Amino acid sequence: MAELAFAMPALGADMERGRVVRWRVKPGDTIGRGQVIVEVETDKGLIDVECFHDATVMALLVPEGVEVAVGAVIARLDVAGAAPTAEGPRAPPATEPARLPPTSAAPAMPPVATPLGARVIASPLARRRAAALGVDVATVAPGTSGRISAEDVERAAATSTRERDPKEAMRRAIAAAMAKSKREIPHYYLWQSVDVTDALAWLTAHNARRPVTERVLFGALVARAVARAAAAAPEMNGAYLEGAVRSSLEVHLGFATAQRGGGLVAPALLDAHTLDVDAMMSAIADVVARVKSGGLKSREMSAGTITLTALGELGVDGVLPVIQPPQLAIVGAGRVTERPWVVGGAVVVRSVLTLSLAADHRASDGHRGARFLQNIVKNLVPPEAP
Amino acid sequence: MTINYRECCKLALRQCLDEEPRAFLMGEDVGAYGGCYAVSKGLLDVYGPDRIRDTPLSESAFVGVGIGAAMNGMRPIVEVMTCNFSLLALDQIINNAATLRHMSGGQLGVPLVIRMATGAGRQLAAQHSHSFEGWYAHIPGVRILAPATLEDARFMLPAALKEPDPVLLFEHVFLYAMEGELDASVRAVDIEHAALRRRGTHLSILTYGASLQKSLSAADALAAEGIDAEVIDLRVLRPLDDAALVDTVKRTHRVLVVDEGWKSGGLSAELMARVCELAFDELDAPPTRVCTAEVPIPYPKHLEDAALPQAATIAAAARRVCGRG
Numbered sequence: 001m002a003e004l005a006f007a008m009p010a011l012g013a014d015m016e017r018g019r020v021v022r023w024r025v026k027p028g029d030t031i032g033r034g035q036v037i038v039e040v041e042t043d044k045g046l047i048d049v050e051c052f053h054d055a056t057v058m059a060l061l062v063p064e065g066v067e068v069a070v071g072a073v074i075a076r077l078d079v080a081g082a083a084p085t086a087e088g089p090r091a092p093p094a095t096e097p098a099r100l101p102p103t104s105a106a107p108a109m110p111p112v113a114t115p116l117g118a119r120v121i122a123s124p125l126a127r128r129r130a131a132a133l134g135v136d137v138a139t140v141a142p143g144t145s146g147r148i149s150a151e152d153v154e155r156a157a158a159t160s161t162r163e164r165d166p167k168e169a170m171r172r173a174i175a176a177a178m179a180k181s182k183r184e185i186p187h188y189y190l191w192q193s194v195d196v197t198d199a200l201a202w203l204t205a206h207n208a209r210r211p212v213t214e215r216v217l218f219g220a221l222v223a224r225a226v227a228r229a230a231a232a233a234p235e236m237n238g239a240y241l242e243g244a245v246r247s248s249l250e251v252h253l254g255f256a257t258a259q260r261g262g263g264l265v266a267p268a269l270l271d272a273h274t275l276d277v278d279a280m281m282s283a284i285a286d287v288v289a290r291v292k293s294g295g296l297k298s299r300e301m302s303a304g305t306i307t308l309t310a311l312g313e314l315g316v317d318g319v320l321p322v323i324q325p326p327q328l329a330i331v332g333a334g335r336v337t338e339r340p341w342v343v344g345g346a347v348v349v350r351s352v353l354t355l356s357l358a359a360d361h362r363a364s365d366g367h368r369g370a371r372f373l374q375n376i377v378k379n380l381v382p383p384e385a386p
Numbered sequence: 387m388t389i390n391y392r393e394c395c396k397l398a399l400r401q402c403l404d405e406e407p408r409a410f411l412m413g414e415d416v417g418a419y420g421g422c423y424a425v426s427k428g429l430l431d432v433y434g435p436d437r438i439r440d441t442p443l444s445e446s447a448f449v450g451v452g453i454g455a456a457m458n459g460m461r462p463i464v465e466v467m468t469c470n471f472s473l474l475a476l477d478q479i480i481n482n483a484a485t486l487r488h489m490s491g492g493q494l495g496v497p498l499v500i501r502m503a504t505g506a507g508r509q510l511a512a513q514h515s516h517s518f519e520g521w522y523a524h525i526p527g528v529r530i531l532a533p534a535t536l537e538d539a540r541f542m543l544p545a546a547l548k549e550p551d552p553v554l555l556f557e558h559v560f561l562y563a564m565e566g567e568l569d570a571s572v573r574a575v576d577i578e579h580a581a582l583r584r585r586g587t588h589l590s591i592l593t594y595g596a597s598l599q600k601s602l603s604a605a606d607a608l609a610a611e612g613i614d615a616e617v618i619d620l621r622v623l624r625p626l627d628d629a630a631l632v633d634t635v636k637r638t639h640r641v642l643v644v645d646e647g648w649k650s651g652g653l654s655a656e657l658m659a660r661v662c663e664l665a666f667d668e669l670d671a672p673p674t675r676v677c678t679a680e681v682p683i684p685y686p687k688h689l690e691d692a693a694l695p696q697a698a699t700i701a702a703a704a705r706r707v708c709g710r711g
Binding site: 124125126127128143145147150151 | 639667668670671
């Protein structure tokens with residue numbers, strides 16, 4: 001009998017609204033846990049939103065093309081109507097990372113647009129103007145009268161034209177998230193230069209046995225080292241929400257990826273702490289490909305517990321990164337460069353990487369941060385056998 | 387030169403009597419007394435008792451006489467003291483004047499003009515203050531005029547006298563004392579079309595009679611708040627000028643009907659219906675009405691004022707129509 005109200009998820013702390021682009025299911029469909037049920041357009045691009053229940057679709061409440069606020073109910077599912085799963089009723093709420101409460105950016109706002117099938121109250125002129133402007137009248141928020149007027153339609157048309165520029169929308173989203181981060185999160189920064197000569201030698205040997213397509217890049221080694229260190233650092237891995245640290249047992253490592261044409265997303269490498277070097281490499285290759293082509297999943301957009309940003313390819317020595325709210329920390333990696341390095345009392349040439357950490361001082365102190373950084377180094381040099 | 391509405395009505399009568407030898411004025415106290423609103427004062431001396439005829443207090447009889455005279459080639463102007471009393475002559479007006487051309491297969495026309503005073507605002511209480519022009523506008527076979535300006539008071543009657551069929555002309559009691567300059571460039575008016583009295587963009591106020599001046603005052607007050615009201619003077623209540631209604635709604639997309647009649651089954655209801663039938667797709671808000679409270683018009687001044695449409699209530703309704711109320 002359990003009816004589940006499926007809400008527009010917050011696909012990132014800065015998301016306020018999402019547009020239903022395409023339903024992948026229809027009323028009456030039986031859906032399985034993890035199945036993508038709807039494609040949602042956000043400032044970060046087109047996201048496949050998954051459901052984390054076995055359920056039957058009762059009703060789709062928002063038509064395709066309609067933008068609603070985060071938290072607005074977009075579908076009704078009958079959870080009891082489907083076969084119980086191993087997790088049963090304790091399954092995490094749809095689209096939320098395990099053990100994390102809903103993010104603060106998901107207020108229970110009423111839907112701005114009219115639910116599917118409900119009567120749209122719009123003046124005759126508003127309907128005609130909407131048809132002329134190519135605006136779906138159901139997507140227009142009415143003014144104070146409660147009736148959509150021609151003026152409301154014109155305002156919506158002007159707004160949607162602005163929002164149709166994805167670059168601008170992405171820029172705004174990044175601006176909102178980063179401003180929030182710098183405004184609210186007391187960052188502290190640590191950095192350390194690390195001799196990675198042995199790690200590179202290991203990588204060369206590892207790759208020598210593999211065809212080009214399966215070769216592992218150095219970034220995968222760093223990602224693996226960060227993920228493993230994070231699994232043992234509860235103050236670095238999770239979220240800071242409603243004045244408290246919410247640590248996560250799993251590590252979903254956000255992998256900051258530049259988008260073609262500008263902008264940035266950091267989709268999560270899910271359960272990154274469990275991945276060996278090869279699995280990490282293919283996970284990275286997979287999300288990077290989908291950043292370029294579309295098809296990122298909702299959970300990947302919302303589940304990140306810590307982020308890695310690697311800018312070495314562009315020649316920077318190091319990076320003092322900005323934490324992605326509501327996460328607790330972000331690790332930065334510069335380029336690997338050959339430097340004079342003292343080993344056993346002699347100056348030798350070694351390959352050196354500058355790792356950095358920005359962490360939330362509300363959640364941890366420099367001492368713990370330094371430990372965490374050391375742990376990353378330990379996991380990096382030399383790499384454990386995969 | 388300043389002139390009032392009453393004098394305009396008198397000038398109109400004089401023009402008719404001067405230009406049309408078949409014309410005569412007939413009604414209660416129109417001669418020796420000069421008309422109960424003094425419109426015909428002095429005309430008896432000028433035109434004599436054959437053309438300015440006092441009648442017994444019998445509306446049915448003297449309206450019937452007017453119909454008979456019209457059928458026999460005369461051009462009678464019948465004055466009924468107020469439209470409240472015209473109810474006594476309803477049978478003559480509706481069953482004879484309005485129908486005879488049709489009943490006779492076009493053989494018998496009734497070129498009759500009936501003038502009557504209408505409306506409230508002068509503390510004359512419920513038996514002398516009602517507005518029945520909306521009722522008459524229901525009847526096919528008659529033309530209904532409502533002069534609301536000095537020019538229309540001056541020139542509608544001569545135009546009506548040229549009509550081959552009955553015309554009922556409603557002079558609002560509150561307007562008789564209205565003063566102003568008569569536009570010297572106007573030498574005649576049509577009795578076909580509504581008139582745009584004030585151009586605006588945000589809403590159309592559709593009105594007539596004494597409510598026109600109140601609506602114009604409301605429009606001035608609204609203009610100070612940034613609401614630009616268009617005011618349409620209907621002038622001709624039957625047949626209604628549908629093209630003018632559609633035209634103004636196309637410009638403003640919002641409609642406020644102001645009618646001193648009651649809402650229920652009234653002329654305002656007809657206007658709302660036509661706006662919806664003819665210009666539905668132009669509407670950006672529900673058409674709205676300001677009418678007289680559904681009570682017999684009260685005698686005490688404060689209650690009479692409260693019962694009638696006023697500039698303030700018109701402005702308040704206009705704000706609501708524009709979503710600012």
